[in-house]
Amino acid sequence: MTAPLTAPPTLATEPHPHRWAAAVVMMVAALMDLLDTTIVNVAIPSIAQDLHASAGALQWTVSAYLLGFAAALIVSGHLGDRYGRRTLFLVGTAGFGLASLACGTAQTAGQLIAARAVQGVLAAVLVPQVIGSFPTLFQGRERGAAFGMYGAVAGFASAVGLLLGGVLTNADLFGWGWRSVFLVNVPVALITLVAGALLVPATRERSAGRPDALGSLVLAAGLVAIVLPLVQGRENGWPLWGWICLAAGVLTVTGLGVFQARRHTTATVPLLPARAFRLPAFSVGVLVQLLFSVAMQGFFLVFAVWLQSGQGYTPLQAGLLTVAFSAGGFLTAPAADALAVRHGRLVLAAGALLMAGGFGWVWAAVDRAATVHTGAWPLAPGLAVAGAGLGFLVVPLVNVVLSAVPADLAGGASGIFSTAQQFGGALGAAILGTVFFGHADQGLTEALGTAMPWVTGGFVVCAVLCTALPRTAISGS
Numbered sequence: 001m002t003a004p005l006t007a008p009p010t011l012a013t014e015p016h017p018h019r020w021a022a023a024v025v026m027m028v029a030a031l032m033d034l035l036d037t038t039i040v041n042v043a044i045p046s047i048a049q050d051l052h053a054s055a056g057a058l059q060w061t062v063s064a065y066l067l068g069f070a071a072a073l074i075v076s077g078h079l080g081d082r083y084g085r086r087t088l089f090l091v092g093t094a095g096f097g098l099a100s101l102a103c104g105t106a107q108t109a110g111q112l113i114a115a116r117a118v119q120g121v122l123a124a125v126l127v128p129q130v131i132g133s134f135p136t137l138f139q140g141r142e143r144g145a146a147f148g149m150y151g152a153v154a155g156f157a158s159a160v161g162l163l164l165g166g167v168l169t170n171a172d173l174f175g176w177g178w179r180s181v182f183l184v185n186v187p188v189a190l191i192t193l194v195a196g197a198l199l200v201p202a203t204r205e206r207s208a209g210r211p212d213a214l215g216s217l218v219l220a221a222g223l224v225a226i227v228l229p230l231v232q233g234r235e236n237g238w239p240l241w242g243w244i245c246l247a248a249g250v251l252t253v254t255g256l257g258v259f260q261a262r263r264h265t266t267a268t269v270p271l272l273p274a275r276a277f278r279l280p281a282f283s284v285g286v287l288v289q290l291l292f293s294v295a296m297q298g299f300f301l302v303f304a305v306w307l308q309s310g311q312g313y314t315p316l317q318a319g320l321l322t323v324a325f326s327a328g329g330f331l332t333a334p335a336a337d338a339l340a341v342r343h344g345r346l347v348l349a350a351g352a353l354l355m356a357g358g359f360g361w362v363w364a365a366v367d368r369a370a371t372v373h374t375g376a377w378p379l380a381p382g383l384a385v386a387g388a389g390l391g392f393l394v395v396p397l398v399n400v401v402l403s404a405v406p407a408d409l410a411g412g413a414s415g416i417f418s419t420a421q422q423f424g425g426a427l428g429a430a431i432l433g434t435v436f437f438g439h440a441d442q443g444l445t446e447a448l449g450t451a452m453p454w455v456t457g458g459f460v461v462c463a464v465l466c467t468a469l470p471r472t473a474i475s476g477s
Contacts, residue, residue: 166319328387
């Protein structure tokens with residue numbers, strides 16, 4: 001789920017007459033990104049078989065999209081604020097549709113990975129314009145209702161993405177197989193592009209500073225340099241260049257933050273606002289978001305491969321099983337914000353522990369006998385418990401952290417959170433995928449067993465970190 005960005009309040013203006021129609025159009029477009037975050041997971045084994053993709057290529061199929069999104073998200077939001085959100089929205093929608101077409105027609109794993117990276121960048125161009133437009137289009141209670149509708153759509157997409165990926169892959173419409181999970185975006189993008197041109201008004205922030213395009217390129221290079229050796233290292237015997245590349249990536253991202261902290265010019269908007277990172281609650285919150293995404297995205301990558309390639313599940317059966325996870329989240333998400341206002345960090349810590357326990361349940365339910373198929377019913381309760389934890393951890397996380405962040409930093413802080421979520425997902429596919437595929441020659445069940453401690457351990461660490469967050473959240477009343 002892509003965390004909603006929170007834009008700073010704008011001056012009251014006359015409401016746009018077609019604001020709700022415009023909001024629906026924009027949310028339908030954003031739904032393409034929300035679905036693509038999860039829809040591809042169930043199709044991964046089919047992609048491997050059809051394109052003869054290596055383990056590293058499968059990891060890149062997930063990571064390339066998330067890396068592209070993470071690298072372009074912050075600067076895209078600033079571009080929309082300064083030059084007009086409607087224009088960026090239409091460019092992002094059209095580009096996302098074309099990139100999806102390229103994904104669906106890819107003939108090699110390399111072509112698919114390149115198209116996925118472009119798709120992620122275009123999604124990052126599209127999504128911030130949706131959230132950034134809401135404070136301009138809506139006022140008062142309507143604004144809260146609009147953001148609430150977006151949150152509901154985000155939750156719906158996370159649930160449906162896994163199932164839809166299985167349905168489309170299994171149905172093999174027109175003989176497309178896994179390609180359908182990408183090609184379904186093409187007509188949606190075309191329809192929303194036309195509707196957006198007719199209904200979405202032009203909005204911008206007159207006081208917005210110049211986006212830091214050079215800083216965005218440096219950030220992108222740093223993020224890629226971190227993930228590249230983690231994905232390719234195992235297949236290449238962990239060469240020296242990989243460790244040098246990893247160190248260079250970490251130093252690049254850190255150096256960018258230090259440089260922007262010491263730079264005194266106000267001509268450009270900083271990508272990594274140092275004032276926010278000086279707040280312990282914000283820094284810890286970003287780390288929680290990062291680790292959560294590492295563990296969850298990594299789990300669903302290796303779990304999908306284990307279910308289909310190791311246990312003989314069809315894509316549809318795998319998709320149906322993982323809906324249990326989303327069902328658990330639906331049960332807790334509606335109450336999460338209200339509980340966080342009263343109990344703050346305790347709710348988040350409990351959510352992280354539920355996720356650790358739920359995924360631990362999944363591993364305990366796996367039948368280790370090589371000749372025995374593990375049925376869905378023993379696995380479903382653990383997934384539901386983990387999903388319930390998701391609702392308590394992720395839904396109120398930004399709200400709890402923003403209670404310690406000045407209002408003028410709220411928009412930038414939320415952008416950093418979404419970047420951490422996407423980059424964490426890319427890291428998760430790289431790290432957990434490497435652990436899993438590194439032991440695949442011992443059997444996929446054994447490989448899953450080596451990956452699961454990383455998953456449960458990641459959520460336990462999240463729970464510990466949550467104790468350093470603020471005691472309460474911001475009240476929505």
